[in-house]
Amino acid sequence: SSDSNTLGARRSFMSVSPSSGFVFTQHSRPVDDLRRSRSAGKASWLSTRTTSPSRTSAHVPSSHSAALTLPPSSVPALAPLPPPPPPPPLPPSPLLLLPTCSSSSAAMSDLDAHIETLKQCKIIPEDEVKTLCEKAKEILMEEQNVHHVAIPATVVGDIHGQFYDLLELFDVGGQVPSVNYVFMGDFVDRGYYSVETFLLLLALKVRYPKRVTLIRGNHESRQITQVYGFYDECLKKYGNTNVWKFCVDVFDCLCLSAVVDNSVLCVHGGLSPSLDTVDQIQDLHRLQEPPHEGPMCDLMWSDPDDDIQGWGISARGAGYVFGPDIADQFLYANHLELIARSHQLAMEGYKYFFGQLLVTVWSAPNYCYRCGNVAAILTINVDGVIDFSVFEPRPTHLRKVPDFSTRMPDYFL
Secondary structure, three states, X not given: XXXXXXXXXXXXXXXXOOOOOOXXXXXXXXXXXXXXXXXXXXXXXXXXXXXXXXXXXXXXXXXXXXXXXXOOOOOOOOOOOOOXXXXXXXXXXXXXXXXXXXXXXXXXXXXXXXXXXXXXXXXXXXXXXXXXXXXXXXHHHOOOOEEEEOOOEEEEOEOOOOHXXXXXXXXXXXXXXXXXXXXXXXXXXXXXXXXXXXXXXXXXXXXXXXXXXEEOOOOOOHHXXXXXXXXXXXXXXXXXXXXXHHHHHHHOOOEOEEEEOOOEEEEOOOOOOOOOOHHHHHOOOOXXXXXXXXXXXXHHHOEEOOOOOOEEEOOOOOOEEEOHHHHHHHHHHOOOOEEEEOOOOOOOOEEEEOOOOEEEXXXXXXXXXXXXXXXXXXXXXXXXXXXXXXXXXXOHHHOOOOOOOOOOOHHHO
């Protein structure tokens, strides 16, 4: 149903930041007002214990207990044997090959140093990027296609390499690890600093794996990044394509969606006609370049449309458009209350569709440095209340622009 009255009370207010003069608009609604009843199963565990029969000692007759007396021997006593040679050294135990506490502390210290370097919008050496990406893949591979996140949590939309606006986002929403972040993809392309943006997020993920969730967007792709800037940026900043290769291998390991507090589905694009349940998303094979069609493609490319019912053909050439009936059916079947996604520019930072069944969150202010939009992040507090924090681009005196004395890339024109 698209009737907003069924989605709980909604309140809105505006406040002016005394420091910046920016107007912040927030809307809130309690998630618990929408929660559907669910049955909870119980499991009982049976434990059994077997008692071993007691063992009895053998009885030795007293007639055999007397000591025997042997006649004296005429054989001379033998010389004592030499001591046995020492055993050969054992191979090192696998446990000894594990990192020690000191090496683990050193690794964390190095990682903290990389984070500080990246926060200054400086790149880290290529060999360190390789190590970071390898560690990130190990962590990401432990996550399922649908990553479950507890509240409180903050949901972030597209960033697109706008590094200084990411720093502004952290100033508005809070720093990691004090805040639990869910990033809904499109970390790279079009912005000036895709390398620094993605590597900073990746370093934060490795340093605080339980506090940062990275969802794959349609731009986390080998084909797309060769067209919209990330490939060229890696080549320019490192002199080769190795860093690009390390990063796109990490893209394959990113999860496809997240569920916050068992009530809010976070996905980059939208729904798919091939997927009726969250469990079906879990069953997808994600370790690949996104295909041109199919459910994995749809999750990254589809869009909502208030003007249709059912499914429609997308003008993007990938994914579908879907109406309010599709969103309502999916939410009801999976006991969810809201779909949060990004993928589309929202001039006000966020935009509701289908009443309040779905919301688009956009986190790249002044997109492509020319669109004039504001950005937003979505927060869900411990009570399940949803709020939006709206913010503008980072002030000019706190950011820098690359030197474009050479030819400006086409994707900025």
